[in-house]
Amino acid sequence: MPIDRIYPVSKMxxxxxxxxxxxxxxxxAGVFGREQLKQNALKAEQAKxxxxxxxxxxxxxxxxxxxxxxxxxxxxxxSAKLQLPTIPYNREWSKLLIVGSKLxxxxxxxxxxxxDYDGSISALPLYTKxxxxxxxxxxxxxxxxxxxxxxxxxxxxxxTSTPDNLNELGDRVNxxxxxxxxxxxxxxxxxxxxxxGFLLTGPAxxxxxxxxxxxxxxxxxxLLAIQDNYVNPINGTVMGKVHSGIYNFYSKxxxxxxxxxxxxxxxxxxxVISGHSLGAALATFAAIDLALVLPEFQPRLQVYTYAGPxxxxxxxxxxxxxxxxxxxxxxxxxxxxxxxxxxKLLTDDFVHVGEPWSFLSQQGDIMPNHLVETYRQAxxxxxxxxxxxxxxxxxxxxx
Amino acid sequence: xxxxxxxxxxxxxxILDYALGAAIVALLPIANIGLLQTIALFILNVMxxxxxxRLWRFxxxxxxxxxxxxxxxxxxxxxxxxxxxxxxxxVGVVVPLLGSLAPGVVAFCYFWGVGQxxxxxxxxxxxxxxxxxxxxxxxxEI
Numbered sequence: 376m377p378i379d380r381i382y383p384v385s386k387m388x389x390x391x392x393x394x395x396x397x398x399x400x401x402x403x404a405g406v407f408g409r410e411q412l413k414q415n416a417l418k419a420e421q422a423k424x425x426x427x428x429x430x431x432x433x434x435x436x437x438x439x440x441x442x443x444x445x446x447x448x449x450x451x452x453x454s455a456k457l458q459l460p461t462i463p464y465n466r467e468w469s470k471l472l473i474v475g476s477k478l479x480x481x482x483x484x485x486x487x488x489x490x491d492y493d494g495s496i497s498a499l500p501l502y503t504k505x506x507x508x509x510x511x512x513x514x515x516x517x518x519x520x521x522x523x524x525x526x527x528x529x530x531x532x533x534x535t536s537t538p539d540n541l542n543e544l545g546d547r548v549n550x551x552x553x554x555x556x557x558x559x560x561x562x563x564x565x566x567x568x569x570x571x572g573f574l575l576t577g578p579a580x581x582x583x584x585x586x587x588x589x590x591x592x593x594x595x596x597x598l599l600a601i602q603d604n605y606v607n608p609i610n611g612t613v614m615g616k617v618h619s620g621i622y623n624f625y626s627k628x629x630x631x632x633x634x635x636x637x638x639x640x641x642x643x644x645x646x647v648i649s650g651h652s653l654g655a656a657l658a659t660f661a662a663i664d665l666a667l668v669l670p671e672f673q674p675r676l677q678v679y680t681y682a683g684p685x686x687x688x689x690x691x692x693x694x695x696x697x698x699x700x701x702x703x704x705x706x707x708x709x710x711x712x713x714x715x716x717x718x719k720l721l722t723d724d725f726v727h728v729g730e731p732w733s734f735l736s737q738q739g740d741i742m743p744n745h746l747v748e749t750y751r752q753a754x755x756x757x758x759x760x761x762x763x764x765x766x767x768x769x770x771x772x773x774x
Numbered sequence: 775x776x777x778x779x780x781x782x783x784x785x786x787x788x789i790l791d792y793a794l795g796a797a798i799v800a801l802l803p804i805a806n807i808g809l810l811q812t813i814a815l816f817i818l819n820v821m822x823x824x825x826x827x828r829l830w831r832f833x834x835x836x837x838x839x840x841x842x843x844x845x846x847x848x849x850x851x852x853x854x855x856x857x858x859x860x861x862x863x864x865v866g867v868v869v870p871l872l873g874s875l876a877p878g879v880v881a882f883c884y885f886w887g888v889g890q891x892x893x894x895x896x897x898x899x900x901x902x903x904x905x906x907x908x909x910x911x912x913x914x915e916i
Contacts, residue, residue: 391791392787392790392791392794395791395794395795395798396794398794398795398798399794399797399798399801399878402797402798402801402802402803402878403801403875403878405801405802405803406801406803406874406875406878407871407874408803409803409874410870410871410874411871414870
């Protein structure tokens with residue numbers, strides 16, 4: 376017997392079912408229609424792209440963009456219009472200055488490990504190599520962040536003389552902690568001020584020398600090339616953009632003491648400012664700062680920088696060059712540090728300042744190529760040149 | 775109460791109707807109405823469950839296994855929907871036009887699964903003599 380005889384299906388139910396199937400069919404038709412339209416649009420788009428697709432043109436564009444980016448970098452490096460020096464590069468002075476850079480490193484190391492050292496360069500091994508005729512005016516010290524372990528004596532006397540009222544174990548532990556903490560604070564306070572260079576007066580010229588990078592944190596500051604405005608210390612105008620880390624360090628920690636020391640010089644002789652690596656960067660900032668703050672010294676300033684990184688944008692280096700035209704930048708072509716920061720770093724441009732003098736001393740790794748000793752030996756041999764070709768590799772002799 | 779066979783027949787039709795409706799809603803070829811479709815499907819799902827329960831006159835007395843069976847059934851419906859979706863994606867690779875029907879097929883399967891689950895909850899309820907008037911007077915075997 377048919378089922379609708381047993382359980383009669385109402386007309387309404389049949390209509391509803393019929394309606395649902397019809398609706399589903401219409402919906403499926405709609406979906407198919409929409410998909411078809413999509414497919415057609417996609418095919419049209421593909422056909423359009425196919426017409427535009429030209430592999431030869433794409434490859435050419437890729438090659439061209441490569442060339443363009445290199446051209447841009449070269450353009451950034453050559454964009455600055457620097458003043459030509461009015462005084463020729465002095466090889467004899469340069470030989471002395473690079474020894475001086477090593478001397479400043481010795482001063483730093485001696486100061487770090489000998490607490491009673493007063494910064495006198497006459498106590499240093501390299502003093503006899505050309506510096507006996509100089510008289511030391513002052514040394515420059517600045518706070519240094521502590522990163523290595525510092526030996527100190529545990530205050531045993533204080534720890535053992537526990538006051539009678541500290542009976543609880545917790546009180547005793549706290550007392551011990553406080554004693555050690557205070558002692559560490561004292562030790563750190565004594566240790567964090569380190570030497571950054573010195574000022575000498577000599578028969579031919581006065582010399583302001585800054586030491587190079589000695590610690591990992593300073594390397595990091597070299598690499599973290601965020602730019603900041605260089606502000607004229609006299610009138611507050613912006614003179615371009617510079618490497619934020621080194622500029623802030625110099626302006627906050629060293630600038631004031633350097634100004635005061637140089638102001639006290641009262642000497643008509645040239646003031647030569649020099650340094651290696653970080654010292655080169657500090658020397659560059661010191662030169663422009665002194666030229667602006669002590670304008671009477673500006674015509675007498677000469678800057679010799681060794682292995683210095685790029686420090687500022689085009690506006691800054693042009694202003695620097697305008698104020699201090701007698702700036703010589705000596706670089707080992709195999710040294711990576713003068714190639715830092717990158718000429719174009721995101722939106723920032725970095726350009727070198729100073730007349731370039733080069734030599735080639737490839738020792739196979741970053742550090743030996745950058746060492747002050749590598750520079751000293753090359754300059755001792757007179758290997759640095761204004762030419763940019765025909766370099767012979769200078770061999771490094773390590774004793 | 776109507777005879778269980780009659781109720782079963784009505785419930786089966788109800789589930790099919792709702793599954794068809796759900797498939798229509800899921801397939802609607804209108805852009806940017808995803809949220810609206812989801813809400814509509816949820817409401818239809820609730821209505822389906824209530825509709826089935828109403829046909830069974832909201833009878834109580836289902837044992838523990840019947841209740842757990844509902845959970846298993848819903849989980850099974852979800853898994854079935856997912857597997858059907860995978861199948862339709864695979865079919866869509868070969869026949870792209872058919873792949874576009876995936877939402878409708880998934881909704882249909884899910885509603886069918888949930889409907890059957892709820893239906894079986896009432897079917898698996900422990901029968902009593904009152905549920906089987908044609909057996910009244912005989913000893914209950916369960």
